[in-house]
Amino acid sequence: MTPTLRKYHRYTWFFLAGFMPLLFVAAIAVIPQEQPVLEMANYQPVALTEILGKAFSEHYAIALRGDADTGGQQLEIEVLTPLTNPATLVYLVENEMTRPEDGILIGGLGSQNIYRFDTREYISTNRFVLFFDPIKNIQIEFLKI
Numbered sequence: 001m002t003p004t005l006r007k008y009h010r011y012t013w014f015f016l017a018g019f020m021p022l023l024f025v026a027a028i029a030v031i032p033q034e035q036p037v038l039e040m041a042n043y044q045p046v047a048l049t050e051i052l053g054k055a056f057s058e059h060y061a062i063a064l065r066g067d068a069d070t071g072g073q074q075l076e077i078e079v080l081t082p083l084t085n086p087a088t089l090v091y092l093v094e095n096e097m098t099r100p101e102d103g104i105l106i107g108g109l110g111s112q113n114i115y116r117f118d119t120r121e122y123i124s125t126n127r128f129v130l131f132f133d134p135i136k137n138i139q140i141e142f143l144k145i
Contacts, residue, residue, distance in 0.1 A: 044116050048074055055129070055143040059083075062129055064119075064145045075106065075129070075145075077115045085133040085140055086110075092119065093128045096142060100132045 001009070048065040052073070055062040061078040077090065093103035106117040109131075131140040 044114065045074065045118070047076060047116060048072060053145040055145050057141055057143055060131070060141065060143065062143055062145060065116075071120070072118070073120045075117045075119045077109065077117075077129075079109055079112045079115070082112055083109060085136065085138075087133055087135045088140060089132050089134055090115075090117070091130040091132060093130045095128060098128070098130070100130060100134075100139075103130060 048067040050066045050068065051063050052066045053064040059079065059081050061080060063076040063078075064073065065076055066073045075090075075092075088109040089100070090106050090109060091100050091103035092106055093100075106119060107115065109115060127145050129143045129145060131142070132138070133140055
């Protein structure tokens with residue numbers, strides 16, 4: 001290293017030695033006092049008033065809800081335990097022998113939560129709920145409402 005480069009190198013380190021603590025203090029000073037709200041909005045529709053049917057298992061609680069005023073129906077699924085199959089799809093089927101492809105896909109489940117699906121036009125003939133994992137191609141659970 002030439003004497004000129006050594007001189008610039010020394011000045012640079014002295015400058016950084018004095019400037020870096022100022023940057024650290026400035027970074028601490030600008031930390032916001034209010035913490036951001038990390039809660040995500042729930043996009044589930046409001047639960048209908050009447051319960052028309054219920055089914056329970058070890059992992060799920062299902063309620064068929066309805067509203068006499070509007071004629072609407074919704075299937076409410078509460079996931080009681082953490083899912084062991086993260087790619088769980090929910091089908092409405094006619095009987096125990098119906099394959100998922102022949103049923104009506106109403107939605108998917110993501111995590112431990114309450115899910116509500118509109119089932120107004122499907123529930124009259126399809127009174128069975130099939131939980132299916134399309135990745136492993138296995139039936140997880142089958143419940144009658």
